Amino acid sequence: MATVLFDEATRHYPKTPTPAVDKVTLEIPDGEFLVLVGPSGCGKSTTLRMLAGLEPIDGGRILIDGHDQAGVRPRDRDIAMVFQSYALYPNMSAFENMAFALRNAKVAKPEVEQRVREAAKILELEDLLTKKPGQMSGGQRQRVAMGRAIVRQPKVFCMDEPLSNLDAKLRVSTRSQIAQLQRRLGVTTVYVTHDQVEAMTMGHRVAVLKDGRLQQVDTPANLYDRPVNTFVASFIGSPAITMTRSAVREGEVTVHGLPVALDRATLSTASGDVVVGFRPEAWEVVGAGRPGIDVRVELVESLGSEAFVHGEPERVVDDATVALGSERITFKVIGKTDLDVGDTVRVAPIAQHAHVFDAESGARLS
């Protein structure tokens, strides 16, 4: 049980122009499940490895339970790590893999036995204890790797994309198992992933990183509802938010030619153009007579209970509106949809669900 504090922690690899991890400041309270998420190369794994002591710190500090970890060896930090490749010892059985750390720590034999059996029971590994990693499936290896971390009863768990080598179905079930296990054990956990679904479903809080810089740390709900900048808005949420750049005129912005009235107080803080974003559920299909954007359907992702429709606006984009990235609009339809590729449908954004950002800085305005 421990608190973790990153205090302007920085890692700058030699011969690179920018730091891999740039002054990350992050406080993780005791027992929290914190997810580090971001695109590949954003420094999330490096951040985790700095905490584990596998990567040196070039600036700032990392504190565990208030103690500066500078110069403390990985083995002395009381941190257990689950690696992406599991990194099991192929020459040892599952039991020996899990017992290895305890034996190194000179834990008494009966206690080793008891702790390994306990972990094996939690992870349903009892039948596998005599098997070697080579004889196990990917999911079983993953559980042994988890078991190896659990038996140590460490202060902190570090997990580096532990699910990325599993197939999709197993990933979903293991996801909830890990989250449940963490709640049950109450061990402070830092979990790295590039998968935003994992981030949103597993963590108490999620830290979004980009280019080594921390963008936002918040609960999954807040990240989704109040992203602090355009990066977080576009990174979190699947399918992605539809964003449009627009000039501001008398309390209105223009979304693909359609004037949308927004909160004047919000818009008044804008220094120039704004970027307006609407999530898939912030659109409604409207009748032909009402104002809206005609969208030609390019792709329908029907999930049964709901469907996501991707399409391109048909109206010519006017001067004031420059689409960000893609011209596509993505909206959600509840239930079944009879829309098909090539159809045209009129949609309109729901103004109160708009996310408004400064076009220059990308920062949130509302």
Place this chain on the structure above:
Amino acid sequence: MSAIARLSRTNGRAGMPSAESGIQGRGPVGKAFGYAAMVLVLLIIAVPLFWIVVTSFKRQENIYVRPAEYLPIPFHPENYSEVTSRIPFSAYFRNSVIITFFTASIKIVLGVLSAYALSLLRFPGRNLLFVVILAALMVPNQITVISNFALVAQLGWRNTFQGIIIPLCGTAFGTFLMRNQFLSLPHEIIEAARMDGAGPLKLLWRVVMPLSWPTLVAFSLITVVNEWNEYLWPFLMSDDARTAPLQVGLTFLQNNDGVTNWGPVMAGTVLTILPVLLLFLVLQRQMIKGLTSGAVKS
């Protein structure tokens, strides 16, 4: 000496499935060329060996004849008993075992430990040290033999085992081979072991070595064969059966009387090859076992 040839031949056999599939992947010309090369290599190795074995069963007067006789008729196994009666064969054999055992053991331990330090421990000047060791590998031992001789003779170590063994113990090949092997191990496993609280020796013994088993067996085998076949240095160091190994003993056998009697010499050669050959057959299994168990690992 030809045990090395044996080694490479049997190695070729172990690797044959892949070589064959490689040949099958090519066109008919490439295929023919591949088989021709294989036959050529086989002949280069097999013909001298065949000749050694055949000659070891020939009578003296059947050896120097024209046209050459390809089969030992009349069969003359007495050459083998003659070897053991004309030279103290068992003493030479014992010396060979002692020298090979100690030299190879020291070389393997030194090779593994230095490779471990140069690959997995961090200290300043590590790469420079590695280059220096490699440079030592490049110096042929014929160059150092005279100064080594002077030094060892001064110490009064001629005709002693330490005089033969200690100067042979330096190894750069093992350091090089094992270092590359250690560097090729997955980083995460080493990191996991470090986080699991394994100290340097435990890391080496419980994690690094088991993963490097096939390479270690290959390295050990090459070292044992090399030491068994070591000729020049023991020849300079020892004059008689107190310390001389088999290879030197064979020379004594050859020089015993004015005319070399090749029958017993070849019989002695066959007897010298046999122990290494047996060792190879035993260890080869280990090597292949290690290789397959490594292939299944995550």
